[in-house]
Amino acid sequence: MATLTLKSTGAASAETDGGSVERPQTGANIPEWAKDAVWYQIFPERFRNADPDNDPVPERIGDPHSWDLGAPEGWEISPWTGDWYQRADWEQRVGTDFYDFVFTRRYGGDLQGVIDKLDYLDTLGVTAIYLNPVFDAVSLHKYDASHFHHIDRHFGPDPEGDIEIMEQENPSDPDTWQWTSADKLFLELLDEARKRDIRVIIDGVWNHVGRDFWAFRDIREHGRDSEFLDWFKITDFGDEYEDGFDYEGWWGYMGLPEFAEDGENLHPEVKQHIFDVTKRWMAPDGDAGSGIDGWRLDMATELGKEFWEEWHELVYDLNPEALTIAEIWGDEARDFIADDLFGVVMNYRWAYATHAFLIQQSMTASEFADRLADLRNDFDERTNMAMQNILDGHDTERLASMIVNDEYAYKGGMDDEEQSKIRDIYNTYEVRAPDDEEKKRHRLVALFQFAYTGAPMIYYGTEAGMWGADDPDDRKPMVWPDMEYDDEINHPYSRQRPRDSVAFDHDMYSWYAKLAGIRGKRDALRTGRFRLIKADDDARVLAFKRYTDDDFAIVVINRGSETYSFDFSSGDVTDLPRRVFDRVSGKRIISRQNKFNVDVPPVSGMIITP
Structure with missing residues (x-):
């Protein structure tokens, strides 16, 4: 397995048996819009229920902590405005622990709710939306896909009609794929966001799916005779298993079957399916202008770099202005950012x-x-x-x-x-x-x-x-x-x-x-370089400068319990004007003998600009 090391020049290199091969990390794959972005993350099921007619139904309720579909007896949609910790009658029958049943709650958030609140986001100053998974799935979070090539049936206006469309398809053949009402509403969401200059990226989960995923269901129905047997990590067959076979689930969660891998890549047929899905959402009907603006990739380190290199080649070919964001919590982030890999990480x-x-x-x-x-x-x-x-x-x-x-x-x-x-x-x-x-x-x-x-x-x-x-x-x-x-x-x-x-x-x-x-x-706050001005341990104050050739901002953060007297001069900012402005309080600050002094109250900050 190739490992990545970070060079002092800012370029990453892949070390192989044949020596060190340069893997440039120059930011060339970062689109301009990403540097200016103000992101807003939406968890669709909990954002806005604009269409009660498409609310989830009991038979379509599932959770990775459980085994199969089906809501508890008496289950119903939870009231949007209710006390979060108040247990309904059906929840009290399930058990005494609040956390035993809360994952089967549904509130009915949908895509129309997101569309209806785009103006709210625009007014807030949002320029980019990250949507948690929107693919068809049975859980509240949708990380357990039933289909990657369809938006969740209960996020759209016609769940029953969408089921009929899905049943007409061969999920393994993209030539048979159709557009459901939920799919079309998602494309409408993208179009409405574009009208407001808001970019949209979605969550991709390429190493596991749900037990209801169409290919895994085929194995449950046909056992050893399933043509998708090699798609998953099937470990054993036998009557002692409820499904007739055993398999590997993500981190041991059997509700999330893992895809089979081939070295540092996915199984070829699985990979092709994911590539087809990627094309569908990035360039619907071949039009990249009507597709998503990028991806946030779940658990990025759990798939090999060979897969990610090939997948990114496809992504950047479909849309050179796309951004990919890896979910990586630790220092492995350094190993997955490169011009031919991810643009950035969370x-x-x-x-x-x-x-x-x-x-x-x-x-x-x-x-x-x-x-x-x-x-x-x-x-x-x-x-x-x-x-x-x-x-x-x-x-x-x-x-x-x-x-x-x-x-x-x-x-x-x-x-x-x-x-x-x-x-x-x-x-x-x-x-x-x-x-x-x-x-x-x-x-x-x-x-x-x-x-x-x-x-x-x-x-x-x-x-x-x-x-x-x-x-x-x-x-x-x-x-x-x-x-x-x-x-x-x-x-x-x-x-x-x-x-x-x-x-x-x-x-x-x-x-x-x-x-x-x-x-x-302020260009300085979006794309400006960084220079530390002061770090005062006793006062718990941090001051720094963001600057471009044409703009600057001095930022003072006072986490202390006392007012902090902060001085700065032309030594901190070249060509400092006689008057500057604190954008937070709205106060003008006038220099005295080419020096400025400001009093920063406790637990507050200033953003000082020309």
Whole structure:
């Protein structure tokens, strides 16, 4: 297996038995739009239910933790505005543990809901959407695909009609594929997003599927006689197995059968199917102008680089302006970013450091600055500008709850022992809403996210003040201003908790819109280079400059408990004008003897520009 090492020149090389072969990492595969992006992540099932007529039905309810399809007796769609921890009658019959049944809940979010809220996102300042999986699947998260070549039947307007269309096809033959109503609505979503200059990427999961996946169902029906037997990691046949055979599931989850691999590649027929699916969504009917703008790839390190090289060759051939984003949590990120591989990663390593300094306060300002420098030095400047700077998402606690529970490390930073204690942790985890002081810290974290090098990503509802622990509590239905919600009064472990009013946080939304507006108007904040000005450990203050040839911004982050007096001069910015402007407070700052002094209040920040 080839391994990648990072050279000091910023180029990665693949080491093989024949010596070191250059694998350039210059950012040449980064489209211009990606450096300017403000990302918004949407979990479709929980974003907006615009069409109750397409809501999921009991027989189409499944979960990777379970074995087969079918909802519990009495199951029904959960109320969008209900108390998250309130158990319905059918849920109480399932068991006493809240987490035993919550994965079978459905709220009915759909693609029409996303289309209806594109103007909301546009006003917020969003320029790129990352959609969690939209492919046809039985779970709430859709990482257990039934079909890759169709959008989920319950995300579109006519589930029954879509089933009839699917039944007319041969899933292994792209020439027979048709467009369902859900597929067509997805293409309409792409078109409506383009009208607003919003890019859309979708989630690809190429190493596992669900038990309902069409090829796996064929094996369950025909056993050894199935023509798709080699597609999966079938390990044994026998009457002792419920399906008549045993197989490997992703990380041991038998609800997620893994595709068979061929060295560092996928089985040839599986690979061809994925290539056909890639073409379908990137260039519908051969038109790349009506397709998606890229991919976020789940568990990227679990497939070999030979596959990823071939797949990326196809992607960049279909659309040279496409962006691919790898889900990689650790330092392996350095090995998968190259001109012929992924453009960027979800920047979890940045999130660990940001959480440690601004939230947990387990890292000093100088340690934080050093860690950020290490991360920037791993990649070329163009790549760093497009890194997807994530703080919260569908696999973490929500940002508001991270701040409420600031004694805990960022989830991704937990070691194996800490991960095994996750249930114990959540037995003491505060599920309450943040108070005013915690919201103030939230705003400071967001300010840094929008001012630092890279493309900020908002997880749906973070801008609306939503809170929640890790999965599944980070996947509550979106809080909208046109809805009235029940107070949150229950606790998953029946502990005492305060009564929390659930409502759209207009102030937080305005804050995010303001940050996106500031970033959008300053070249220095989108594509500027970085220079550290100050890291004051005692005061817990970080100051840095973002600059281009024609623009600059000085960013001051005060995480301390005291007002900080900050001085800067022409030594920090060449050709410094006599007057500058704090974009956050709206105040003008006038120099005295070519020096500026500003007082930065505790737990606040400034973005100072011409």
